[in-house]
Amino acid sequence: MGEGGTMKKLICILTALLLPVVAIPAQEDAVVVLEFASDLSQIQVLDRNDFEVEIFFGIGLSPGDRIITGDSAAELRMEPNGSIIRLAPGTTLSIDTLQGHQEQRENAATLRSGRARLVAARSATRDNRYVLRTPALVAGVRGTDFALAVIPASEGADSTEEAFVFDGEVFVTALASGEEVFLTAGQGIAAGDEPFLPQEWGAERIEDFQRDIQFEQLDPEAVPGLEPDEPPAPAVVEAPPPEPPPAPPPAEPAPGAGDRFFGTLAEITGLHVGSVTINRQTWGQVVFLPQITVGDLALAFYLPFTYQTNLFDPEDWYQPEGNNEWSFGTDQDWSGDPQGAMADVATDLALKIRYIQYRDQGAPFFFKMGNLSTFTIGQGLLMRNYANDTEFPAVRRLGFNIGVDRTAWGLEAFVNDLIAPNIFGGRLYFRPAAPVIPAAVGFSAVTDIHPAGAINRDSAEGDELFGATREADPVFISVATDLDVPVLRGDALSLTGFIEAGALVPYVRTSTEYEDRPVSSGTKTNAMVDFQSGNLRNYGWTTGVRGDLLFFDFRLAYQYWDGTFRPGFYGPNYDRLRGTYAAETIAYLSNTEAREYKGSNMGVQGELGATLFDALRLGAGYLWPWEVTPSGSWVPSPEDELRLFFALREGVIPLGIGAGLEYRRRYFAPSLGRWSGYSRGDLFDVHTTLDGYLSYPLTDFISIVGRVSTAALRDAEGDLVYGSDGRPRMAPTITIQTEIGLK
Secondary structure (H helix, E strand, C coil): CCCCHHHHHHHHHHHHHHHHHHHCCCCCCCCEEEEEEEEECEEECCCCCCCCEECCCCCCCCCCEEEECCCCCCCEEEEEECCCEEEECEEEEEEECCCCHCCCCEEEEEEEEEEEEEEEECCCCCCCCEEEEEEEEEEEEECCEEEEECCCCCEEECEEEEEEEEEEEEEECCCCCEEEEEECCEEECCCCCCCCCCCCHHHHHHHHHHHCCCCCCCCHHHHCCCCCCCCCCCCCCCCCCCCCCCCCCCCCCCCCHHHHHHHHHHHCCCCEEEEEEEEEEEEEEEEEECCCCCCEEEECEEEEECCCCCCCCCCEEECCCCCCCCCCCCCCCCCCHHHHHHHHHHHHHHCCCEEECCCCCCCCCEEEEEEECCCEECCCCHHHHHHECCCCCCCCCCCEEEEEECCCCCEEEEEEECCCCEEEEEEEECCCCCCCCEEEEEEEEEECCCHHHHCCCHHHHHCHHHHHHHHHCCCEEEEEEEEEEEEEEEECEEEEEEEEEEEEEEEEECEEEEEEECCEEEEEHHEEEEEECCEEEEEEEEEEEEEECCCEEEEEEEEEECCCCCCCCCCCCHHHHHHHHHHHHHHHHHHCCCCCHCCEEEEEEEEEEECCCCCEEEEEEEEEEEEEEECEEECCCCEEEEEEEEEECCCCCCCHEEEEEEEEEHHHHHHHHHHCCCCCCHHHCEEEEEEEEEEECCCCEEEEEEEEEECCCCCCCCCCCCCCCCCEEEEEEEEEEEECCCC
């Protein structure tokens, strides 16, 4: 790599690693339902865009929503797990995440003012997780009855934030100091207490604290997992009963210091031990996965030791794309190439990041750096379900996604890999009639600055088209505009209509020729417009609807595309196919009048998914395409796409087994029917994404997990290995591990 390229790479990585420091000034069916209010007219709910939502009993609140109680109390139920929340008058509570919604693993909310009491449900597998925050405190629990208060300053008293446990156990962290305490029933604490230690509260203080947070309609004893088997110890002073109850069995002792230490350690540190198949070779693997959460900022690391025979021999460790990721510059020439050595240090550090995330996509401001499992721009015409971790852990990338969403406008930007950035994308959108009509008009662009880099020298030397493609070194430039209009925005039914149109304009860096036909350098506007006829070409558009109905989510769209344009061009398999796409583009530019580029295509794409009882997620999708030939005939097109998926949460079926599988295949019908040059042996080729897992929990802390996926074969330098048909060769990736740590 040249000096300028090395410096550019180093700046990209270091900027991304420093971004969290300077940027933070700071289940589709999982909802929080409003069950009761003493005065419904006082309740106000705002969505993530600060639009006020119509209020009624039974309304469901989703992540990003905020409820303000005014002069009324309110009671909420979390569905489907059954936890309940009581809000006092004058309370503002924000729903941050819900377990099972968009693959979130915890229920989290922020109490901005007022008082809130949570009675948290326990599940049989103990996998329900809850985090309740205030500006100064974070309380983390699994199943318990506790409350938080944010009390404003008043005459003669400063503002304060307090936590109290009615029943169960709670970890409370002071954000300012990082100190953590363990509270049990009858204990409380206030932010700023010195020392920051649990306190036994007296009856008078408890009575004052629980003012306005005693449940009126919802019953804490009916919360799943908290049904009393014995008379609970009361949190308030009450008159003794006429006859004393039978003596309860001895209670389990509260966790000691050692229990708290190992519980906390398991919460932030994970350990995977087992084997993994990479490039048809089986490796031993020990991986540490520490996780840290501070407010809305989450950090997760990936520290792998992947070896052939000897874990303690660094020379025996796996080197991704030929890089010794544990050298941190010690194998570099610091005197001759200091910039290259610094770049190696930055690269090795970056590879240890699994993700750094501030809030979720759709928040007023968010970013994520690391693994990006799915990414869509606009309505998906240019980029839909792109993933930079399709071949993880064989190939690891440090992607970056940042977004701002305001009432009247928003933007989102994306880079596939900060270590070796190639694919850039973004969308700027406006809501000109907001907040009355939240329709958005968007403008998107995606570019791949070096798709020919996926073709290695050996492949180029043995193939004329690949050689011409590497010489031409084209750039993909795709642009689009879209409109989406929310029609219905209810909890039981939501519906959004959309339309998007876009085009692909390649840029060729160096002139070349293919089959004795020249391809000149420059921006190839003739790829988008036939200047002889004035007609557009190599473009596409789509229109349709998407939404939710009860526990179903759906999407139905009509698509049209012409020439070499493909809807969802940047899809889940794009990284494997970008070299092939670059070669196809050079072949097209060498003969734009060839018959195979004269037809147009259209299709109907439908998707349907369902989430049942927060336990099972399943669905399917299919694109049914056909081609309109230059003569006007309609014939079946081979470019169909099938998607099947399901996920079963641990603990639902006997033995607590969890499982999941996703199969996505383009050219599915041709492979199954053996036409258009495909065979059934191609059902798992480069156009296929397969990802499956099976887990068996031994304890709360330990699970046996097996995973299988498909990955492209790569050589020792990390370059794709191509077959005689010009397509990358594929191989299965199989992982069997013992995973240690709380889920």
